[in-house]
Amino acid sequence: MAFEFTAENKKKFEEVVKRYPQRRAAMLPTLWLAQEQHGWISPEVMEYVAKLLELTPAKVYEVVTFYTMFNLKPVGEYHFQVCRTLSCQLCGAEGITEHLKKKLEVPLGGTSADGKYSLSEVECLGSCGTGPMLQLNDEYHENLTAEKLDALIGSLK
Amino acid sequence: MEKILTKNFELKNSHTVEVYESTGGYRSLKKLFAMQPNDVIEEVKKSGLRGRGGAGFPTGMKWSFVPQNIPKPKYLCVNADESEPGTFKDRYIMELDPHRMIEGIIICSYAIRANTAYIYIRGEFVFPKQRIDAALAEAYKKGYLGKNILGSGYDLEVYVHRGAGAYICGEETALMESLEGKRGWPRLKPPFPAVVGLFGCPTVINNVETVSALPYIMENGADAYKKFGTEKSPGTKMFSVSGHVNKPGNYELPLGYPLKKLIYEDCGGMKDGKALKAVIPGGSSVPVLTAAEAEEATLDYEGLQAKGSMLGSGGVIVMDETTDMVKALTNLAHFYSHESCGQCSPCREGTGWSHKILKRIVAGEGRQGDLDQLLAIADNMMGKTICVLADALAMPIQSYLKKFRKEFESYLCQP
Numbered sequence: 001m002a003f004e005f006t007a008e009n010k011k012k013f014e015e016v017v018k019r020y021p022q023r024r025a026a027m028l029p030t031l032w033l034a035q036e037q038h039g040w041i042s043p044e045v046m047e048y049v050a051k052l053l054e055l056t057p058a059k060v061y062e063v064v065t066f067y068t069m070f071n072l073k074p075v076g077e078y079h080f081q082v083c084r085t086l087s088c089q090l091c092g093a094e095g096i097t098e099h100l101k102k103k104l105e106v107p108l109g110g111t112s113a114d115g116k117y118s119l120s121e122v123e124c125l126g127s128c129g130t131g132p133m134l135q136l137n138d139e140y141h142e143n144l145t146a147e148k149l150d151a152l153i154g155s156l157k
Numbered sequence: 158m159e160k161i162l163t164k165n166f167e168l169k170n171s172h173t174v175e176v177y178e179s180t181g182g183y184r185s186l187k188k189l190f191a192m193q194p195n196d197v198i199e200e201v202k203k204s205g206l207r208g209r210g211g212a213g214f215p216t217g218m219k220w221s222f223v224p225q226n227i228p229k230p231k232y233l234c235v236n237a238d239e240s241e242p243g244t245f246k247d248r249y250i251m252e253l254d255p256h257r258m259i260e261g262i263i264i265c266s267y268a269i270r271a272n273t274a275y276i277y278i279r280g281e282f283v284f285p286k287q288r289i290d291a292a293l294a295e296a297y298k299k300g301y302l303g304k305n306i307l308g309s310g311y312d313l314e315v316y317v318h319r320g321a322g323a324y325i326c327g328e329e330t331a332l333m334e335s336l337e338g339k340r341g342w343p344r345l346k347p348p349f350p351a352v353v354g355l356f357g358c359p360t361v362i363n364n365v366e367t368v369s370a371l372p373y374i375m376e377n378g379a380d381a382y383k384k385f386g387t388e389k390s391p392g393t394k395m396f397s398v399s400g401h402v403n404k405p406g407n408y409e410l411p412l413g414y415p416l417k418k419l420i421y422e423d424c425g426g427m428k429d430g431k432a433l434k435a436v437i438p439g440g441s442s443v444p445v446l447t448a449a450e451a452e453e454a455t456l457d458y459e460g461l462q463a464k465g466s467m468l469g470s471g472g473v474i475v476m477d478e479t480t481d482m483v484k485a486l487t488n489l490a491h492f493y494s495h496e497s498c499g500q501c502s503p504c505r506e507g508t509g510w511s512h513k514i515l516k517r518i519v520a521g522e523g524r525q526g527d528l529d530q531l532l533a534i535a536d537n538m539m540g541k542t543i544c545v546l547a548d549a550l551a552m553p554i555q556s557y558l559k560k561f562r563k564e565f566e567s568y569l570c571q572p
Contacts, residue, residue, distance in 0.1 A: 019314075019316045020356075021230075021356050022337065022338075022356055024337060024338035024339075025336060025337050025338045025356075026338065027338030027339075028318065028319060028320065028321055028335070028338065029318070029319065031321070032280075032319060032321070053338070059339075062339075062340055063338065063339065063340055066323065066340040066341065066498075067280070067320070067321035067322045067323050067341075068321070068322035068323065069280045069281070069321040069322035070321055070322075084488075084491075085242045085441075085488065085489075085492055086242050086243065086437075086441055086474060086485060086488050086489060086492075087242065087243055087399035087400055087474055089484075089485075089488050090399075090400045090401060090474070090476060090480065090485075091399075091400070122322075123240075123242075123324065123492050123495055123496065124240060124241075124242040124243075124324075124441075124492065125281050126239045126240060126244065126245045126247075126248050126279065126281070126282070127245055127248075128242065128243050128244070128245050128397060128399035128400075128405075128472065128474070129245055129397060129398060129399045129405035129406045129407065130405070131399065135281060138283040138284075139283070139284075140284070
């Protein structure tokens with residue numbers, strides 16, 4: 001299915017391109033706009049972005065696959081990303097992941113059948129003094145405990 | 158102690174332009190525009206300010222490498238890609254005092270004669286980015302940014318560029334590649350970014366904390382700044398403390414501060430009264446210190462070097478007696494192997510192999526010879542790649558094995 005920016009995003013794109021002396025530099029902002037609109041970066045999205053930036057699709061593909069935040073497949077409505085790096089691990093990150101696996105009934109790296117939840121482990125999110133922590137969609141949730149997680153999940157239903 | 162970077166952190170609405178101005182914010186600009194750009198560079202050189210992102214390169218000197226006799230535009234890139242495990246200082250500056258960073262951006266851009274600056278912020282920092290976007294809008298409205306700033310005839314546009322999840326983009330040449338719309342693959346140096354940087358033009362890349370120190374230096378002069386810290390490491394620095402302490406968080410301290418005092422006084426001591434086992438003093442990439450070493454160390458470039466480690470980004474990770482050092486190193490090997498960009502073989506293969514061997518050791522299947530194998534891999538990574546990501550795992554491998562070897566040996570299968 002062909003992908004195209006909404007009229008509003010087309011306007012945003014035209015603004016973004018002006019910030020750089022080279023069109024290609026608008027790559028990350030354009031992909032972010034696309035992911036916000038579409039939820040993930042499909043091959044059709046890559047082709048569309050390539051056309052906008054006057055590049056071959058391969059140039060877009062190599063970027064999309066290099067960065068971890070671009071979703072190469074659809075993710076759940078609520079995406080739990082648990083920080084697994086050292087400071088959080090010292091403070092019990094493993095327990096947070098285990099708790100979420102059970103509560104959400106989603107395997108690590110997977111999405112629930114109803115498309116509601118996704119669960120992943122990610123590398124250091126720059127929140128080491130308030131670990132263990134996770135990122136839920138765009139928001140940080142810090143100093144986590146099992147009780148806090150249950151309350152958080154409860155607030156989503 | 159008087160604070161420079163964090164002095165507004167406790168104030169209500171510290172992120173707004175009104176509060177920033179009420180504490181003397183943007184006042185240095187008048188002085189700035191009355192000076193010649195070269196004199197600004199000289200003043201910053203004199204202050205002894207060094208890059209706070211990790212490398213510690215003298216800031217004024219970095220600026221002075223930007224050639225002024227060529228017609229190309231110059232650029233400033235602010236490195237807000239804070240990703241070094243254990244480090245969370247730039248995030249708090251951006252959330253709680255974004256205008257201090259913006260004022261610093263104006264100072265640096267004016268000094269190197271750049272009319273465009275990009276703030277490269279890591280993709281996960283959505284809230285800090287919102288704070289910066291709002292602060293930039295305020296600064297434009299007040300005439301601190303844009304055309305003819307405060308009637309000086311100087312123009313500056315500042316844009317925020319959002320990354321998308323890649324530790325390597327905190328490396329300055331990878332950051333530029335990423336900004337240009339490519340994979341974050343570090344570039345060979347020379348040419349150095351000051352000469353051939355972003356879009357092939359002269360570029361300075363400075364960390365958020367570094368630029369945030371500039372308003373104080375401009376306002377009060379280099380000598381006032383040098384009153385803090387040691388002779389060779391002047392000024393203050395933010396230390397992000399995490400791990401097994403009672404009060405983790407950010408602490409702004411004069412350089413040369415005793416690490417022991419930071420842990421036992423500022424941070425309220427060890428959690429649950431446990432004994433200290435080890436400290437990573439400057440972000441996960443630097444060599445680990447034993448408790449004995451840590452208790453003697455001072456937090457400055459020279460003090461930590463004398464203990465065989467580095468000040469790095471100031472990310473202090475504290476580990477108590479219950480910490481399994483084999484698991485800690487395995488955690489880091491996972492990180493670096495995940496974050497290696499894949500460009501250089503010693504790093505791509507070395508980080509991957511190290512992680513596999515360490516996983517095997519943790520699983521109780523470590524073989525005799527594995528530890529020497531790890532050291533041989535580290536030796537083949539150290540100093541043999543385009544950027545220092547390989548070294549950033551080699552140094553932990555070497556130091557953990559040297560200082561905690563018995564712990565690793567106890568995991569191995571008996572011959």
